[in-house]
Amino acid sequence: MTNFPSLSQLKQAVKLAEKIEELQKELDSLIGSQEAGAAENAEPKKKRGRPPMSAEAKEKIAAAQRKRWAKDKKEA
Secondary structure (H helix, E strand, C coil): CCCCCCHHHHHHHHHHHHHHHHHEEEEEEEECHHHHHHHCCCHEEECCCCCCHHHHHHHHHHHHHHHHHHHHHHHH
């Protein structure tokens, strides 16, 4: 059984989070931190994804799939 926090615990957690945020803003203004603002305004990293596939590799995959389809069609 999962133990979920009670409503009062959730309210207390929200209050603490708000207080932490206020204190962080106050600290940033005192020390003139530009690093905190820079981290929030930074652009997200681009996802690389997969490298491009060669035509030969695509054809090899397609041929293997056609072979599987032919086998399934033959069995059916």
